[in-house]
Amino acid sequence: MPFGINETMGQYSELFMLLAAGTYTVAFIAFAWDLAKSSKALRAVDLKAAQAGATAKVPVAAGVGAGSAGGRLSGPADRAERPSSSTAKANAAGSGGIVTADGDMKYAAERRVPARVAVALTTLAVLIHGAGVVTRALGAGRVPWGNMYEFLTTGAFLVAVVFLVSLIRRDLRFLGTFVVGLVIIMMVAASVAFWTPVGHLVPALQSYWLVIHVSIAVLSSSLFTLTFAMSALQLVQSHRQKTVAAGGADKLGFMRLVPSALSLENLSYRINAIAFIGWTFTLMFGAIWAEKAWGRFWGWDTKEVWTFVIWVVYAGYLHARATRGWTGTRAAWLSIVGYCCVVFNFTIVNTLFNGLHSYSGL
Amino acid sequence: MSERVNVKKKQSTPVAGAKAEAALPALGPKGMLRWAWTQLTSMRTALFLLLLLAVAAVPGSLFPQRPANPANVTQYIKDHQDYGKLLDSLQLYDVYSSAWFSAIYLLLFISLIGCVVPRAIAHYKAMRSQPPRTPQRLSRLPEYGTLVVPADAGIPASDAINSAAGLLSKRGYRVEVRDADGALPSLGAERGFMKEVGNLVFHTSLIGVLVSVAAGGLFGYSGQRILVEGDTFVNTLVGYDQFNPGTNFQPSQLQPYSLQLDKFNITFDRESKGKFGQPIDFAATVTTKENPDAPAKQEILKVNDPVNLGGTSIYLTGNGYAPVVTIRDGNGNIAMQGPVVAKLQGDNYYSSVVIKVPDAKPDQLGFVGFFLPTAFVTDKNVSFSADPELFNPQLTLNSYYGDLGLNSGAPQNVFELDVRNLTPLNARNLAAGGITLAPGSTATLPDGKGTISFDGVKRYIGVDIHHNPGQVYALVFALLAVAGLILSLYVNRRRVWVRTGTAADGRTMVEYGLLARGEDHRLAGEAAALRELFATEWQLPADAAEEAASDSVDPGTTAGSQQTPSRTSDNVAGSVSTPAGPTGPEKDQ
């Protein structure tokens, strides 16, 4: 038997959710401010550099030149063209003089105050949000992912946590507006469209597979959320890089803060690979659970169909990355299509399609 | 494989060659086949088929599907006169067994086999052959570095290459030293063969999953049965209410076990406001016997917790109330006595009841109506069930007499009574009125047709019984696939070459280069690690090592290795006429 319901805890949880959403909103504004301010600053630096008759690539190129110091048996002089890890950065910066953030997404030396404020605010929001999730769990006496409201609030929490954790190692603050924006949308959708009071689970969901299957699904989805943001930015960035390389005007100045399209693609590939493994587990555990609950591990129920479609699309994405002519923009589109399927699976399939998975709590 | 087509061209006469050049079909039937095969097994086709498969799976979620619910399909076709039939002819109600869906996945799997087999052979050879020859210009590799061992260290070129070989072997590389005593000794090393093995295991296991699923469909079976408290199910063909055999099913497969429903308990939510009265726990107490002579065993059957018996699994899939009635006919004899399964219709177990009494004399009797566990009547005289539990059980019925038509041979739905040929006895609009019964009460039918008593209420459960011999294998293959996938994504396949030589002033010069096959964002990290190993081995001062390495091995830029995507290494393969064999990740043409 499940634990009892505690409605007071449920109300605390809602209060925390509201506070968290508010804090996220402030963080969102700070991230947007950072984008605006930094792009202005970068443009100013550019202008100065142009006046000084130097191009942005000089300092980086110097680093490359230094490589000729070592003794060499057969080192040719064209080393700068070697597409190695250290020169790709220079190439990216060098193409048409546009500036993008550091390709390796390491933190740069200079401090971006608004970005720091934004991250601090996001951290605060995540703490409050975490309290909301925990009180929800206490209120319902079970894991906090048993209906749409809980999937959304807990999912948004995971998205934010994954984002903050990745910030420890990489400077992904340029994703801030995007990610925090999505988190806010999820929280608002949860409270407006899917609000459900704390309650017991329907028997169909009373299984430890709920804990395993759904937590992995939500975690993978939050990783897909990050890569979706990156792929979208990648498309914009690659368009911008092309425009600028062709001598066009750089209208999207704020994108200077965003790494090159190639760096975005590589990092999102790595995250997508993890998320794909997660999704494979989601699919498998779902099948095992379906076997336990309904007596067949696969029955092409609408939810199963869409989980399969998502899996196949991301398998296609991984293939595309190894198929000539399909890397870059096309792969990014596949990643975006995959995420659209994730969103579709979660929203439309859960609410409008009726299948065996009628657990949305509506 | 496109090379093979080229080879063929070269063999033919110059004229034919020119023709082949001009028009592809001149390849001849064999060439065409080969060309088609090459196309089918290319990465591009695999990608295309994968995306097509994703798209083709979608309609199955948009339209009702026959295997899931045939009645919905019939209804849908009725509701959509204009295009309902057309969709049917396009097999859109049987998407996952349709010709087009099958065609896509079969093509995909043929492509898969055509892809995996040659790759497996090639990889087997690669695992047994020596690392590729040392490229002429190591500096063109994506990771490159040099070290200088001072003349007074006393490490000649040949010693240096041997100690480098030792270090690399320890690190898991397979190493071959070349020209050890020559002027420019070198070594080639390679590691990460498990990456490709993982990839092959992954793809092969997908075939295994598919075959297991197909086998389950061939040899499995499933069925349904409704059990009222006290009923016993025996696993024989007649024991099932509905039975779906697989194509190769034999009745002898059924082990005659039995399962008796002793008691069925439901716990309702009495705590939360929003979900008040929702069921939160179903538990069926059952007594099972593996076979007629086996000892009886009591088990609990729950949702998400099937009972396994005689190679089958028994699942709790439905439940409801079964009012117990006694019906006496016009002659005063008991024509029927026992529980009647009421079919769920609305909230709070509002259920419909159909009772057919073919044994009633002189006239057969029929009853249609509703069962409400907690009956409530609104001021508008609409009755509804206010609670799922038996607080005020009520049976409201209309009655009929006449020929029920059960002897006509046409199969009848037990949940429906065809009243067209029957004469009504009780109904609201008749003088006699409808029948309303509480437990323990009896109603007398008009015209001396008999009586009906409502004796009490039992619960019933619906169980699904499944036997799928394929699913264990499907699980094993799926687990293998995941293991392969993880290996394939996280093992890095790398090649390292080192070359040493002696400068005029006696210093030993060392250069090394690294190359990844496939995605490898840690190649620069590996380069740095190797550099450190070498420097420690030859006791080079750290700063000297760093100075020489200033371009790429500075730890600060290590993470820049993300910048070494497959595409970059691909450039290398394109620009260097390296003797190292295929260098970049294997990409399709």
Ligand code: HEM
């Ligand atoms: C049932 C359909 C298929 C699925 C679901 C699938 C899935 C995948 C996935 C998830 C990967 C990335 C992980 C890994 O490297 O192991 C992959 C890689 C790969 N697949 Fe498939 N695949 C399918 C069919 C095929 C076919 C038909 C081919 C051959 C034409 C193929 C060739 C490859 C190759 C060569 C790679 C390695 C790519 C690389 O080097 O990164 N796959 N596949």
